Amino acid sequence: MVTRKEVAELAGVSEATVSRVFNGLGPMKPATKERVLEAAKQLNYHPNAIAQSFARRRSGNLGVVLPYMPKVHLFSAFYFSEILSGIGEQVREQGYDMLLSLLTPDESLDYTRLYRSQKVDACVILGSRDTPQQRESLMQLQAQGLPFCLVNQSFEGLSFHEVDADHVEGSYRAVRHLQEEGYRKIAFLNGSPQYSNSGDRLQGYMKAMSEAGLEVPPELLLEGNYSRKSGYEAASGLWEHRDQVEAVFAANDRMAIGLMQGLRERGWIAGRDFAIIGCDDSDAAKLSDPPLSSINVPFYEMGKEAARSVLAGLLHGGGTKDTRIKLPTSLVVRQSSRAVIINDS
Amino acid sequence: MVTRKEVAELAGVSEATVSRVFNGLGPMKPATKERVLEAAKQLNYHPNAIAQSFARRRSGNLGVVLPYMPKVHLFSAFYFSEILSGIGEQVREQGYDMLLSLLTPDESLDYTRLYRSQKVDACVILGSRDTPQQRESLMQLQAQGLPFCLVNQSFEGLSFHEVDADHVEGSYRAVRHLQEEGYRKIAFLNGSPQYSNSGDRLQGYMKAMSEAGLEVPPELLLEGNYSRKSGYEAASGLWEHRDQVEAVFAANDRMAIGLMQGLRERGWIAGRDFAIIGCDDSDAAKLSDPPLSSINVPFYEMGKEAARSVLAGLLHGGGTKDTRIKLPTSLVVRQSSRAVIINDS
DNA sequence: TTGTAGGCGTTATCAG
DNA sequence: CTGATAACGCCTACAA
Secondary structure, eight states, X not given: OXXXXXXXXXXXXXXXXXXXXXXXXXXXXXXXXXXXHHHHHHHTOOOOHHHHHHHHXXXXXXXXXXXXXXXXXXXXXXXXXXXXXXHHHHXXXXXXXXXXXXXXTTSOOOTHHHHHTTSOSEEEEESOOOOHHHHHHHHHHHXXXXXXXXXXXXXXXXXXXXXXXXXXXXXXXXXXXXXXXXXXXXXXXXXXXXXXXXXXXXXXXXXXXXXXXXXXXXXXXXXXXXXXXXXXXHHHHHHHTGGGOSEEEESSHHHHHHHHHHHHHTTOOBXXXXXXXXXXXXXXXXXXXXOOEEEEOXXXXXXXXXXXXXXXXXXXXXXXOOOEXXXXXXXXXXXXXXXXXXXXX | OOOHHHHHHHHTSOHHHHHHXXXXXXXXXXXXXXXXXXXXXXXXXXXXXXXXXXXXTOOOEEEEEEEOOTTOOSSOHHHHHHHHHHHHHHHHHTTOEEEEEEEOTTSOOOTHHHHHTTSOSEXXXXXXXXXXXXXXXXXXXXXXXXXXXXXXXXXXXXXXXXXXXXHHHHHHHXXXXXXXXXXXXXXXXXXXXXXXXXXXHHHHHHHHHXXXXXXXXXXXXXXXXXXXXXXXXXXXXXXXXXXXXXXXXXXXXXXXXXXXXXXXXXXXXXXXXBEEEEEEOOHHHHHSSSOOEEEEOOHHHHHHHHHHHHHHHHHTTTOOOOOEEEEOOEEEOOGGGSOSOOOOO
């Protein structure tokens, strides 16, 4: 590998000058700069990023933490893929790189380890849940002043730097939409309560129901774990109370689709016998039959914003305020929620 | 940050000894080792990975290259997600980290840049296509002896280190299965020819057809670009020749589902009016209605194997043979390919 | 505007 | 078994 030294020699300048040229620092004679660049090109010199990191005492890497649970599909790949793309875009704009960490959630979760090795300057944490271990780990990070940003999750009573979507509003609108289509008996299939989103969505659902003066008997409240399978399994419970249900709002697309599958087996077809709206507006929503109405969540933008703000915090001397940013959602109406027949006996 | 020096002082040994302890090198008195570890724990010392990389002249990072094309969904997120998980698993086993690079395929694709900065020791390249630029870039990498491994792609006439699935065999079996179910008029919806998989699948399809003594009139050969939309659009062409089609083999699940959607709009229901088999066995196959029969491709294992072999090459002095590894596929039969009615008029 | 020189935290080589 | 001591490639005051 060709080093700065060789470039300096060829250009007839000092090594420091080569550095200045490559970092655009200080005033310098254009001729000098020219010579250096020429020499560098000739030798095919490229700064050694590791050495730079070493000298600057920062890695230039943004850590991205993903939950790793093979064979368990609580999250859709779509979700992470979008967020990762957003992070990736931002990171490139700022000259950073992305270091991916797949962490098994149940292993003694120690986020500080990521920073100790100095391989990352900050982290974006995806897919975290509200468990005692995670709270502990995150509080520890915060106490040590290590910069991080949570995406799509918040912790009751704690204040972290986080980027979220407005799930309360999104859910509210979804349920409102169903009401406007004429449905009154609207069930809610929520996901695991460990995700703050679940609470948000419940809140939005309840708000819309109560504003419309609608009762919410317990049979209308179902719970899955965000997997397709859990939605599929929820079908049997819902089926028992089918005379009390005209529509469903599900906390994600996968559960919605699973539920549709379960009900279809019983002869209940979404968009015909009942309406349903999912959440995430993932590609699965377009693949399902009928196409699934869904709440669009700007995952890409959330990833991008998370990366942007956590990296911005690095520049401003780690003075990251623990702010919560909420991005807006929107409703995408497809066939699954169109009123065809309203069995409002 | 606490450094080796401080540990050495506290333990009353030299810095070199501290390093030896942490690297498990050379024989040493247990008592010494004990003291060092004790001191390290007390000070909460952890080696600085950047400094180590610098001194060792290797980053300890495996680069993972993903094609980045926002809004264009030629690949399913499932695909990358599985491969990434496999890579992630292997990488952790070997104490490496994963550095993610999202590269826009049409930008002047220069893979060598990744290595020049020394931020990665080797790369796994996903989603590459057979274009002149990519050939050029890869040949350049190879010429410079930079270690890399391609996943799910090969280049006619060039020999790279690559991990692939046996798509010829998989396609062959899918078509054979359709034949065994009694179908004779079997169409093939392929993806873009820039992906070597497409050629492989065509080969498998043709083999099965010719072995069964079946003609393949041109109307049976359709081409999409692996997106759902392209499958959806292929429906119209297929519909025109519907009297010549009883079944379809599609080169991926997304196109298969798009095609099913397009045909459903015309009243043709998969699993009833025609049979269809997709490829990838992605989660979408389970979400679709009817559930889609599909060729299972071991993406996870492919990612893992790619990481394993490319990292192994690093140890053995870069003596990576440019081998092609092919992992086996298998057929997963779901409702979309079950013979219900055979309209074999 | 440019050069000098110390330092970053390890690894690795050589003595002892 | 352990301790010095050069690298490693670059950054950055500080000096000129």
